[in-house]
Amino acid sequence: MCGGLLLNASHPAHAQDLIAHPSTGVDSLSRNEARLLFTMRVKQWPDGTPVKVFVLPDNDALHGRFVSGLLELYPYQLRRVWDRQLFSGTGQAPVTVANEHEMMERVASNPGAIGYVSGPFDPTSVRILEVR
Amino acid sequence: MRHALQCLVLLTSLTSASAQALDVLDGRLQLHGFASQAVVDSSANQFFGNSQATSFDFTEIGLNTSYRIAPSVLAAAQVLVRRAGEMSDGTPSLDYGLLDLTAISNARQRLGLRLGRIKNPFGLYNETRDVPFTRPGIFLPQVIYYDKVRNLLLSYDGVMLYGDLFGESGNLSLNLGAGRSVVDENVEWAYFGADYDGDLEAQGINWGIGSLWFSTPADELKLGLSAILTEMTYDAGATSPLDSGTIDVFDWVASFQYNAADWTLSAEYARTPTRWNDLGPYFPFDDQVMEGYYLQGAYRLRPDLELMARYEEGFANRDSRDGWAFSALTGGITPRFDFFSKIWTLGLRWDIDPHVMFRLEYQRHDGTYALSIRENPDPNALVREWDVFAASLSVRF
Numbered sequence: 020m021c022g023g024l025l026l027n028a029s030h031p032a033h034a035q036d037l038i039a040h041p042s043t044g045v046d047s048l049s050r051n052e053a054r055l056l057f058t059m060r061v062k063q064w065p066d067g068t069p070v071k072v073f074v075l076p077d078n079d080a081l082h083g084r085f086v087s088g089l090l091e092l093y094p095y096q097l098r099r100v101w102d103r104q105l106f107s108g109t110g111q112a113p114v115t116v117a118n119e120h121e122m123m124e125r126v127a128s129n130p131g132a133i134g135y136v137s138g139p140f141d142p143t144s145v146r147i148l149e150v151r
Numbered sequence: 152m153r154h155a156l157q158c159l160v161l162l163t164s165l166t167s168a169s170a171q172a173l174d175v176l177d178g179r180l181q182l183h184g185f186a187s188q189a190v191v192d193s194s195a196n197q198f199f200g201n202s203q204a205t206s207f208d209f210t211e212i213g214l215n216t217s218y219r220i221a222p223s224v225l226a227a228a229q230v231l232v233r234r235a236g237e238m239s240d241g242t243p244s245l246d247y248g249l250l251d252l253t254a255i256s257n258a259r260q261r262l263g264l265r266l267g268r269i270k271n272p273f274g275l276y277n278e279t280r281d282v283p284f285t286r287p288g289i290f291l292p293q294v295i296y297y298d299k300v301r302n303l304l305l306s307y308d309g310v311m312l313y314g315d316l317f318g319e320s321g322n323l324s325l326n327l328g329a330g331r332s333v334v335d336e337n338v339e340w341a342y343f344g345a346d347y348d349g350d351l352e353a354q355g356i357n358w359g360i361g362s363l364w365f366s367t368p369a370d371e372l373k374l375g376l377s378a379i380l381t382e383m384t385y386d387a388g389a390t391s392p393l394d395s396g397t398i399d400v401f402d403w404v405a406s407f408q409y410n411a412a413d414w415t416l417s418a419e420y421a422r423t424p425t426r427w428n429d430l431g432p433y434f435p436f437d438d439q440v441m442e443g444y445y446l447q448g449a450y451r452l453r454p455d456l457e458l459m460a461r462y463e464e465g466f467a468n469r470d471s472r473d474g475w476a477f478s479a480l481t482g483g484i485t486p487r488f489d490f491f492s493k494i495w496t497l498g499l500r501w502d503i504d505p506h507v508m509f510r511l512e513y514q515r516h517d518g519t520y521a522l523s524i525r526e527n528p529d530p531n532a533l534v535r536e537w538d539v540f541a542a543s544l545s546v547r548f
Contacts, residue, residue: 051368052258055317061258062222069222071177077505078454093412094454096370102285105183107270107278108227108247111217114178129177 035085038123038145040132043068047149054090056133058100059110064131072113073125073134081119085135089150184214187283187545195534196519197526199298200236202539209543210234211281213246223263225251231281237526238298238337246270246281247306261315265328270306272326272362273377274404274419277304283545287417287447287459288498289512290541293521294443294465295404295421300341303400304379307332307358324364332358332381340525342398342427343434348388349395357382375406385430394431401425413451420444422469435480442469459498465520466491474518481530488535492520507546514539 037053039045044066048056055061062070075082077098086094104110116122119136126134127144136145174181189209193202200206215229228248234241249267256263270278279285280296296304309330316323332353339351362377379402387395404421423441427434445463452458466472467490474487498512519533527533 049258051317051319054368055258060261060315060317061256062219062253063256065257067222069219078502083454087412091369093410095451096410099285100370102282103279105181105217106185106213106215106229106282106285107272108215108217108225108229108249109251109265109278111178111181111219111225112183114174125177 035081035088035135035137037085037089037133037135037148037150038126038140039134039148040126040128040130041144041146042130043133043146043148045148046146047151049151050089050091053148053150054092057090057097057113059104059113068131071129071132073116073122073132074113075118075122075135076115081135081137084137089135179219180216181218182214182216183548185211185282185284185545185547186213187211187543189289189541189543192540193537194539195537196522196532197236198522198539199238200526202236206236208234208236210241211283211545213281215246223253223256225253227251233281235298236523238301238523259317261313261317263313265311265313268306268308268333269311269328269330271304271328271360271377271379272364273304273360273379273402274375274421275373275406275408275417280305282547283510283543284508284547287449288461288496288500289510289543290496290514290539292419292443292445292447292461292463293494294445294463294492295419297341297521299521299523299525300338302333302335302338303341303381304402305333307360309356309358311360319368321365321367324362324366326360326362328358328360329356330358331356332383334383337523337525338383340523342383342425343393344524345528346525347393348391349393350386350388351383351398352386353381354384357384371410373406373408373410376403377406378403392431392433394429396427396429396431399426399428415449417447417449418445436477439468439477440470442466442472455502457500459496459500461496461498462494463496464491464493467520485530486533486535488518488520489522489530489533490518490520492516492518494521506548507544510541510543510545512539512541512543514541 083094086092101112105112122134126132191199191202191206200208212232213229217227219225229246230243231246232241232243233239247268247270249265249269251265253263272278307330311328313326334351334353359380364375366373381400383398385396387393402423404419406419408417421443426438427436443465447461449457449459468477474490477490478487495515501509516537
């Protein structure tokens with residue numbers, strides 16, 4: 020199977036989609052659960068797999084749309100929560116990736132990974148999570 | 152100064168070279184840091200160095216690492232280098248160093264324990280007070296987050312139990328801790344007005360902290376109540392004019408914050424009942440209640456450009472806010488305006504990119520209570536009404 024078949028999409032392109040590694044045994048999240056994962060306060064999936072959060076830079080347009088659209092937070096609030104944790108030793112920050120292409124690769128190859136994309140993608144390499 | 156600038160240049164080049172390269176093992180091992188240099192100019196008095204002649208003595212450099220040993224175990228430590236006029240000379244210190252164990256963690260609740268040197272979750276800003284990116288301005292509201300006695304609030308060595316409840320209508324967090332405080336010379340200066348012969352120290356478990364926070368699910372509204380109880384012991388030296396005794400401090404703050412898309416409104420009210428015991432006939436004070444509060448608004452013109460305005464008032468003795476009572480206790484040597492501060496602040500924050508921030512700030516002070524006695528030892532030289540102009544450049548990775 021070729022991971023490069025990103026354009027062979029069977030999934031309609033949304034403004035932004037929450038994606039996870041295919042082995043994640045979850046199909047949907049409540050908005051609160053999604054917030055707890057992205058604020059790094061819940062660190063394990065229900066089956067015990069460690070959560071690995073991937074995000075785009077703070078000033079990336081897709082990051083802004085994802086945070087306000089799906090998490091219903093403001094990007095500055097998310098940054099504040101991460102900074103509070105990572106500069107007080109009470110938690111860590113998510114891994115920042117350079118672009119959507121890297122986001123796809125990292126989420127597809129890391130069990131427990133979660134992230135977001137805007138464009139069409141190969142539905143066999145990652146799983147879409149619906150936000151309720 | 153030159154040393155600080157070299158570090159800043161080095162860190163700037165490091166951060167712009169590769170900000171993402173420092174997450175190893177898919178983020179389980181992380182290395183982060185920051186560096187900041189400020190320039191401070193004041194019309195009178197000494198504020199973060201010789202500010203009347205323009206001071207460069209406000210430098211902050213921090214480097215931290217954290218390793219998630221297992222999903223429920225995190226080890227983390229930060230080293231801080233801080234120069235702040237006469238108050239802090241840049242000797243590297245362990246800012247925090249702790250082991251965080253999470254016993255329960257799911258989408259409804261979290262319960263855990265921290266062991267080691269722990270930052271105090273006191274008020275909105277204390278936990279990360281030395282990280283310029285997390286502060287509302289170049290200077291924190293000095294009537295609550297006193298830089299003249301920062302160690303009174305900063306951190307402690309001990310244990311902390313923390314619990315969170317996550318719900319549809321909001322999140323509730325409780326922290327309870329106990330241990331030993333970190334007393335330094337600034338604490339002695341602030342409480343005695345001098346560095347007398349003898350030691351002011353923490354004995355045994357002399358520190359307790361509790362904080363309770365409520366926030367709505369999307370963090371629009373945040374409400375908090377934090378308190379610290381501490382006892383310091385003064386062991387008088389042979390030439391000290393004071394007798395051996397103790398100082399009891401109870402510090403509490405109520406916090407409010409509202410976050411909207413373009414603006415954030417914050418307000419805090421703090422009170423600090425303090426008691427000096429058995430220090431002898433030459434020590435003029437026996438008890439006092441310090442008080443401080445502020446209202447602060449931040450408006451984001453663009454995501455990378457923020458304006459801030461704040462008004463704060465602080466009093467050494469809330470029973471005599473105009474300062475007459477304490478001034479009389481010193482026989483009039485210390486002017487009454489040294490016992491209050493009323494400060495207007497205007498600030499501008501520009502996030503040039505996610506790793507570089509530039510700030511400008513103006514403050515108008517009425518009173519000198521916010522100043523460090525260590526930096527301003529001569530009460531006759533104090534000027535009641537004074538201005539501060541400051542700028543800072545900060546980098547992070």
